Amino acid sequence: MTHDWWKHLLLILGVIVVIAPFYMMVSYSFKSPGEIDRGEGGFFGRQEMMVDERCVVRRDPSRAEITAAAPRFPGQNDRGIRDALVAEAETDCSMRPVVFNYTMAFTEAPLLRYLMNGIIVTASIFLIQVVVALPAAYALAKLKFWGRDAVFALVLFCLLIPVHAIALPLYILLAKLGLTNTYAALVVPWTISVFGIFLMRQFFMTVPDDLIDAARMDGMSEFAIVWRVMLPTAIPALLAFAIFSIVAHWNDYFWPRIVVTGNRDLFTPPLGLREFKGGGDGSFFGPMMATATVIVTPLIVAFMLAQRRFIEGITLSGMK
Amino acid sequence: MAGLSITNINKRFGETEVLKGVSLDIADGEFVSLVGPSGCGKSTLLRIIAGLEEQTSGDVQIGGTSVAGQRAADRNLSMVFQSYALYPHLSVGENIAVPLKMRRMNTLQRLPLLGGVIPGKAQRAAEIAKEVAHAAEILEIAHLLDRKPGQLSGGQRQRVALGRALVRDPAAFLLDEPLSNLDAKLRVQTRAEIAQLHRQLKATFVYVTHDQVEAMTMSDRIAVMMGGRILQCAAPETVYDDPDRIEVAEFIGSPKINLLPVELSETGQVHLLGQPLSLTTGRRTKGVGSLGLRPEALFLTDRNAPLRGQIVHAENLGSEMFVQVEVNGLGSRITFRTTPDKRASLAQGATVGLDFDADKALVFDAIGARVRDIHSTTTSKTEVA
Numbered sequence: 001m002t003h004d005w006w007k008h009l010l011l012i013l014g015v016i017v018v019i020a021p022f023y024m025m026v027s028y029s030f031k032s033p034g035e036i037d038r039g040e041g042g043f044f045g046r047q048e049m050m051v052d053e054r055c056v057v058r059r060d061p062s063r064a065e066i067t068a069a070a071p072r073f074p075g076q077n078d079r080g081i082r083d084a085l086v087a088e089a090e091t092d093c094s095m096r097p098v099v100f101n102y103t104m105a106f107t108e109a110p111l112l113r114y115l116m117n118g119i120i121v122t123a124s125i126f127l128i129q130v131v132v133a134l135p136a137a138y139a140l141a142k143l144k145f146w147g148r149d150a151v152f153a154l155v156l157f158c159l160l161i162p163v164h165a166i167a168l169p170l171y172i173l174l175a176k177l178g179l180t181n182t183y184a185a186l187v188v189p190w191t192i193s194v195f196g197i198f199l200m201r202q203f204f205m206t207v208p209d210d211l212i213d214a215a216r217m218d219g220m221s222e223f224a225i226v227w228r229v230m231l232p233t234a235i236p237a238l239l240a241f242a243i244f245s246i247v248a249h250w251n252d253y254f255w256p257r258i259v260v261t262g263n264r265d266l267f268t269p270p271l272g273l274r275e276f277k278g279g280g281d282g283s284f285f286g287p288m289m290a291t292a293t294v295i296v297t298p299l300i301v302a303f304m305l306a307q308r309r310f311i312e313g314i315t316l317s318g319m320k
Numbered sequence: 321m322a323g324l325s326i327t328n329i330n331k332r333f334g335e336t337e338v339l340k341g342v343s344l345d346i347a348d349g350e351f352v353s354l355v356g357p358s359g360c361g362k363s364t365l366l367r368i369i370a371g372l373e374e375q376t377s378g379d380v381q382i383g384g385t386s387v388a389g390q391r392a393a394d395r396n397l398s399m400v401f402q403s404y405a406l407y408p409h410l411s412v413g414e415n416i417a418v419p420l421k422m423r424r425m426n427t428l429q430r431l432p433l434l435g436g437v438i439p440g441k442a443q444r445a446a447e448i449a450k451e452v453a454h455a456a457e458i459l460e461i462a463h464l465l466d467r468k469p470g471q472l473s474g475g476q477r478q479r480v481a482l483g484r485a486l487v488r489d490p491a492a493f494l495l496d497e498p499l500s501n502l503d504a505k506l507r508v509q510t511r512a513e514i515a516q517l518h519r520q521l522k523a524t525f526v527y528v529t530h531d532q533v534e535a536m537t538m539s540d541r542i543a544v545m546m547g548g549r550i551l552q553c554a555a556p557e558t559v560y561d562d563p564d565r566i567e568v569a570e571f572i573g574s575p576k577i578n579l580l581p582v583e584l585s586e587t588g589q590v591h592l593l594g595q596p597l598s599l600t601t602g603r604r605t606k607g608v609g610s611l612g613l614r615p616e617a618l619f620l621t622d623r624n625a626p627l628r629g630q631i632v633h634a635e636n637l638g639s640e641m642f643v644q645v646e647v648n649g650l651g652s653r654i655t656f657r658t659t660p661d662k663r664a665s666l667a668q669g670a671t672v673g674l675d676f677d678a679d680k681a682l683v684f685d686a687i688g689a690r691v692r693d694i695h696s697t698t699t700s701k702t703e704v705a
């Protein structure tokens with residue numbers, strides 16, 4: 001196997017290319033702004049106490065506060081009281097960079113709300129996609145009807161249409177229906193997945209006809225066959241499709257950016273990243289990367305949980 | 321339980337005519353085998369009875385009522401498939417319960433979680449569990465009820481498939497080559513068990529197979545199908561001893577029947593290799609035909625043997641022995657049966673003389689139809705024997 005070393009080298013290089021952005025993301029989410037700017041501190045940063053300037057500015061004492069605080073600092077003039085209050089604020093606003101970044105991520109923008117929106121949207125899309133794709137794929141794979149091949153050709157044709165080509169007509173349609181800035185606008189355009197229909201159809205082709213005939217003899221209707229026989233046998237294929245669908249829609253920035261204008265209550269997680277984009281008061285790479293890390297974590301956890309099912313799968317070994 | 325009646329069924333797939341006017345009546349409680357080579361339409365006929373395929377024309381009646389246009393689910397028939405077709409995600413018990421659940425529970429009661437709170441569900445589930453246990457007991461698979469089909473051997477899957485068929489007391493059982501995925505030993509055992517099951521249930525069985533041994537050993541009647549037609553439907557003994565057509569004679573019986581080319585003269589005399597045989601037929605027309613001789617109809621003889629040849633191959637099965645002889649002047653081999661104690665005289669290459677029982681000789685005309693009323697014009701041969 002020693003002559004295979006170059007294959008491993010190639011794979012390792014590939015892994016580095018893929019992992020590097022993730023490494024940067026997680027690393028930045030730990031570091032202070034200074035460390036990020038100067039590119040120092042290794043993976044975790046030095047985690048020295050840092051002062052959140054914006055927090056200090058927010059707590060800049062007003063005239064009334066200085067007057068109110070006067071009894072706490074007897075014998076000092078206004079200037080002295082003000083300095084003492086600022087020093088107090090600086091102590092309160094100093095924290096480790098990692099805490100700062102993640103606190104910012106959750107406080108600066110309603111990230112939990114965005115995550116909830118993300119779950120609502122991706123789950124609705126996936127569920128409706130399955131509800132549409134499974135019966136369609138079953139019909140295309142196992143039922144004989146006039147025009148079946150033409151319909152399947154149309155499905156293949158639709159696979160070739162890029163999303164961006166039809167984005168504008170779709171937007172206009174939704175706008176005319178008054179659906180922009182609703183969950184429906186985020187969900188409806190994706191509910192019919194030709195890819196899902198195609199993938200499930202290819203899988204259903206491999207299911208023996210005898211199994212379907214047996215289900216018919218056992219008294220199942222065609223719909224019952226789809227949900228009680230085809231769905232359980234198709235779990236591995238469905239998981240593969242779930243990964244494609246959920247990753248694509250969870251991470252989608254393009255479409256939500258188009259149909260959600262202004263109403264922050266409908267923002268999906270990737271839109272939340274915009275909160276930290278460099279504005280007049282400089283960039284916030286730390287919190288931005290912390291947000292990004294929070295956003296991708298559910299996907300990675302979900303994938304790891306599904307991975308085992310993937311490998312086990314329900315094989316069709318009971319058939320032969 | 322009910323009888324089946326099939327009337328003049330035609331089936332086309334596009335241009336191909338698969339069934340050409342098939343009619344068959346199956347009595348209540350009868351075991352009928354549809355047997356024939358692959359592509360003869362036997363499976364298609366079974367699927368039409370089941371309602372999985374629709375006939376182009378003709379009628380199927382179950383228990384005297386036409387089932388035309390009825391879905392498979394509504395015909396109250398059970399079917400066992402060659403591939404068993406068990407639901408891979410359900411345990412053995414759940415597999416067997418499916419036909420009962422689909423028929424006795426309503427849609428709400430069948431729902432995975434919500435079903436539990438629908439009134440009547442618990443009682444029905446208990447009934448079903450009892451019947452599943454009973455079916456499992458008949459088939460001796462009670463210990464397997466919790467396993468998944470993937471964890472079972474071929475023979476066990478076969479039993480589960482049978483269990484799923486018999487759990488709900490159908491009008492008839494349809495079996496589509498249920499033994500062909502089993503190994504030879506298990507096949508012989510399961511064959512006997514299915515025959516036993518038929519006697520026990522007294523149900524109507526329609527059994528499709530390409531294996532004539534299965535058909536011979538289990539059936540009340542055999543329907544031999546070829547080219548989309550039923551050539552003959554009769555009891556196994558009749559099909560074997562008294563076939564209507566040369567194709568039937570060829571298909572049934574192992575080793576295969578020996579067919580020798582003969583000439584029929586105007587007098588009804590049968591000539592083999594230019595020599596008159598001690599056989600005459602009632603048919604007084606000149607022509608060619610075939611003489612069919614089963615291996616057991618032939619016997620060794622020394623004098624006046626109508627057939628002489630060299631032994632080319634011998635198979636000793638222990639209880640009996642089949643010997644292949646290259647017949648002089650014929651250019652083909654014939655097989656005869658004898659007992660192994662004669663093997664000393666049956667060395668490879670030895671020349672032997674063969675004669676046959678005139679009563680067991682089958683004569684077919686040029687188009688393969690059976691020529692009956694054969695008379696043996698006994699000569700010296702009986703004296704020899």
